Amino acid sequence: MSDPARPVIWSDGRLRSPDEPLATGVDHGLTVGDGVFETCGVVAGQAFALSRHLRRLARSAHGLGLPAPDVDEVRAGVSAVLAAAGPDAGRVRITLTGGPGPLGSHRFAPEDAHPTLIVLAGPAPRSPVARVARVPWVRNERSAVAGLKTTSYAENVVALAEAYRQGADEALLANTVGELCEGTGSNVFVERGGELLTPPLSSGCLAGITRELLLEWGAEAGLPVREAAAGELPYTVLDEAPSGGLGLLLSGSVRNVAPVVALDGLDLGVGEVSAAARTLFEARMAQDVDP
The missing domain is CATH 3.20.10.10 (D-amino Acid Aminotransferase, subunit A, domain 2)
Known part of the structure; x- marks a missing residue:
C-alpha cells in the first residue's frame, strides 16, 4: 500500500521511487521553466476530464514549441499511478518538459530533443469554500x-x-x-x-x-x-x-x-x-x- 503522504511517480514507462532521480540538472524544465503541465482531480479512482486535459496539454505544448505528447503513453502513466495510489489519490499531475537542453533559453534542434514526461498521483485536500x-x-x-x-x-x-x-x-x-x-x-x-x-x-x-x-x-x-x-x-x-x-x-x-x-x-x-x-x-x- 502506498504512503498517502508521498506521491506515486511514473516516468519512462514504469513506476519510480520518490527518491529516484528522474531529470538531469540541465533539463530545460528546471533551468528555464520550459515545460507544460496538467492537473486532474480524481473521481472514483479515475482522472476527471482526462481527455479534455490531454487536449489542453497538447495545445500548451504546441504554444510553447514543444513536441506533442504521446497521448497513449500519458494515459498509461496515469493508469499506473492511480492503480498504485489507490483510494488515497486526490489529484494527478502530468508534466512535460523540453528535456535536456542548453543553459540558456534556446533549445537543441528538434531532432536532438528528448522531452521529459513525468506523471504523479497524490493527495488533494479540498475545501467546499x-x-x-x-x-x-x-x-x-x-x-x-x-x-x-x-x-x-x-x-x-x-x-x-x-x-x-x-x-x-x-x-x-x-x-x-x-x-x-x-x-x-x-x-x-x-x-x-x-x-x-x-x-x-x-x-x-x-x-x-x-x-x-x-x-x-x-x-x-x-x-x-x-x-x-x-x-x-x-x-x-x-x-x-x-x-x-x-x-x-x-x-x-x-x-x-x-x-x-x-x-x-x-x-x-x-x-x-x-x-x-x-x-x-x-x-x-x-x-x-x-x-
Missing part, C-alpha cells in the same frame, strides 16, 4: 505564453504567498488593462445581477477545464452562467463585494467549484446562483468522469 485576497501584481494578457499552462509558475508562487500572508487561500489578479483576470490556480466567476460571469479568455486567463464545463453544463441546465464581454468585468468590480453587491466563485481542477466566503478578510455571502452552480457541477461530475 474559498477565501481570496487582492494582490498588486498583474497578468500580461499579451504575453507570449498567455493562456498556456506552463511550468513557469514563479509569479503564482509569489502571489499565492501574499494571499496566505493575508489569511486567504487564493489570490485574485487583474491584467495590464485593469480587467479582472483569474487566480493563481483557478478561474473566477462574479455573481452579479442574478447571473454568474467569468472573464473572457482575451483577459489572459487560462482556459480552465472546470470553467469550460461549468459554462457548458450551466447553459444546458438553464443556469445564468456566461463568459463576460471584454471590459465587462473591471478589477474594480471587486469593490462591490463587501457591500453585498456581488458574490464570487472559484473553479479549478482540484477545488472544483467553490463559493468565495471572504475577500481581503471581509466575510462574503454565498449567492444563490453560485450555490446552484456548485450543486450542478458536483452532480454532473459524478455522472461522467470523462465528459
Whole structure:
C-alpha cells in the first residue's frame, strides 16, 4: 500500500521511487521553466476530464514549441499511478518538459530533443469554500505564453504567498488593462445581477477545464452562467463585494467549484446562483468522469 503522504511517480514507462532521480540538472524544465503541465482531480479512482486535459496539454505544448505528447503513453502513466495510489489519490499531475537542453533559453534542434514526461498521483485536500485576497501584481494578457499552462509558475508562487500572508487561500489578479483576470490556480466567476460571469479568455486567463464545463453544463441546465464581454468585468468590480453587491466563485481542477466566503478578510455571502452552480457541477461530475 502506498504512503498517502508521498506521491506515486511514473516516468519512462514504469513506476519510480520518490527518491529516484528522474531529470538531469540541465533539463530545460528546471533551468528555464520550459515545460507544460496538467492537473486532474480524481473521481472514483479515475482522472476527471482526462481527455479534455490531454487536449489542453497538447495545445500548451504546441504554444510553447514543444513536441506533442504521446497521448497513449500519458494515459498509461496515469493508469499506473492511480492503480498504485489507490483510494488515497486526490489529484494527478502530468508534466512535460523540453528535456535536456542548453543553459540558456534556446533549445537543441528538434531532432536532438528528448522531452521529459513525468506523471504523479497524490493527495488533494479540498475545501467546499474559498477565501481570496487582492494582490498588486498583474497578468500580461499579451504575453507570449498567455493562456498556456506552463511550468513557469514563479509569479503564482509569489502571489499565492501574499494571499496566505493575508489569511486567504487564493489570490485574485487583474491584467495590464485593469480587467479582472483569474487566480493563481483557478478561474473566477462574479455573481452579479442574478447571473454568474467569468472573464473572457482575451483577459489572459487560462482556459480552465472546470470553467469550460461549468459554462457548458450551466447553459444546458438553464443556469445564468456566461463568459463576460471584454471590459465587462473591471478589477474594480471587486469593490462591490463587501457591500453585498456581488458574490464570487472559484473553479479549478482540484477545488472544483467553490463559493468565495471572504475577500481581503471581509466575510462574503454565498449567492444563490453560485450555490446552484456548485450543486450542478458536483452532480454532473459524478455522472461522467470523462465528459
